[in-house]
Amino acid sequence: MSARSDAWPVLDHAELAPMIEYVNRVVQIAGKYALDDPFQVGWGNIVLTVTPRGLTTPVYRRDGVTFTVHYRLLDGDVVIETSDGARTLPLSRTSVADFYAHFCDAAAQLGIPAPHSSLICEIPGAPPAFEDDRAERVWSAHPARHMWEAFNLAADGLEAWQAPYLGHRPRVGLMWGGFDLSATRFRAKPTTPPSQGPPFMRNAQLYEYVSVGFSFDNTKSGGDNPLDIGMYAYIWPQPDGLEDRSWGVDGAEWHPDAGLVILPWSKLRETPDPHQAIVAFGDAVYDAAVATAGWPADLVGPRVDGWYMSEHAPA
Incomplete structure (x- = not known):
C-alpha cells in the first residue's frame, strides 16, 4: 500500500x-x-x-x-x-x-x-x-468513500504493528458499538474491572491489555470534548508515568483527562510515511507498557515479511 x-x-x-x-x-x-x-x-x-x-x-x-x-x-x-x-x-x-x-x-x-x-x-x-x-x-x-479509505489505511498500519506479537491478539477489526478500529494485545494477567459501567466494558477488562486503534471521535470515556479524528492508544490498567513519554511520532500526545494517547489524523498524514508512523506509534505505546507496567519485551518477535520467513529458519 x-x-x-x-x-x-x-x-x-x-x-x-x-x-x-x-x-x-x-x-x-x-x-x-x-x-x-x-x-x-x-x-x-x-x-x-x-x-x-x-x-x-x-x-x-x-x-x-x-x-x-x-x-x-x-x-x-x-x-x-x-x-x-x-x-x-x-x-x-x-x-x-x-x-x-x-x-x-x-x-x-x-x-x-x-x-x-x-x-x-x-x-x-x-x-x-x-x-x-x-x-x-x-x-x-463522497464521505462514505473517505470513511472506508480511513478504515482501510489505518487497518493496514495496525495489522503491520500487530503481526509480530506472540501473545493473544484478536484480529484487527471494527468494534461495531463504539465504531472504532481496534488492534489489541493481551497478556494472561487477570485484573479487577471497575464495579461501575456496563457488563461488556467490564468483561473487556478481565485481563491486562494494550490497545491501539483508529476512531472518528476520540472522546471515549474520559472527557466530554471530542478530540481529533485519528489514532488512539491506551494501556489497561492505566499505569503511572505516562506524562513525559515520547510516543514515536511528532504530534502524538498523552491526554490524561481521556486516558488516551492521541495521534491526530492531520498530523499522521503529514509524516513522510503514515503507514510506518502507525507502526512506530504502536511500538512506542507498547514500549511504554514495558517500561511502566512490567509488560515483557520478549512477547514481540521480529517484524519481517513472509518471503523472509520462507527462506530463513526462525531465530
Whole structure:
C-alpha cells in the first residue's frame, strides 16, 4: 500500500458525521449475531473486517444457515450472502427503523433468524432501539468513500504493528458499538474491572491489555470534548508515568483527562510515511507498557515479511 501522504484523505468530522451516525447504527444490526457465538477475550469474536468495498461480519452459522453480511460502503448497499442465495439491500434514503425491518425480512427469506436484540448500543443520544430510529438517513458517496479509505489505511498500519506479537491478539477489526478500529494485545494477567459501567466494558477488562486503534471521535470515556479524528492508544490498567513519554511520532500526545494517547489524523498524514508512523506509534505505546507496567519485551518477535520467513529458519 502506498505510503504517500497524498493517498491519505483529509478527514472533516462535520462532513463525515451524518454518515458515521448512519453506518454506526446499521452495522450493529448484523453485528448482534456475533453475540450468539462463544465469547473471546476482549470481544475478539465481534469485530467487522475491513474489505475492498466496506465492512463485513465474521462467518455466522445459525439454524443450519452459513452467512455473512457485507456493508459495502463504496456501493451504498448491504449484501446478505449464504450458500443458497443472497439479498442486497440499498442504503440510499431510508430510516434505520425501515432498514431494520427490510433486513429482517430479507434474512427470513434466506432462513436466517432476526438478531436477538434490536437495542442501539454505545451511541449517546440515540433512540433505544432500531425500530425507534425513524430519522431520515441519506447515503452520500463522497464521505462514505473517505470513511472506508480511513478504515482501510489505518487497518493496514495496525495489522503491520500487530503481526509480530506472540501473545493473544484478536484480529484487527471494527468494534461495531463504539465504531472504532481496534488492534489489541493481551497478556494472561487477570485484573479487577471497575464495579461501575456496563457488563461488556467490564468483561473487556478481565485481563491486562494494550490497545491501539483508529476512531472518528476520540472522546471515549474520559472527557466530554471530542478530540481529533485519528489514532488512539491506551494501556489497561492505566499505569503511572505516562506524562513525559515520547510516543514515536511528532504530534502524538498523552491526554490524561481521556486516558488516551492521541495521534491526530492531520498530523499522521503529514509524516513522510503514515503507514510506518502507525507502526512506530504502536511500538512506542507498547514500549511504554514495558517500561511502566512490567509488560515483557520478549512477547514481540521480529517484524519481517513472509518471503523472509520462507527462506530463513526462525531465530
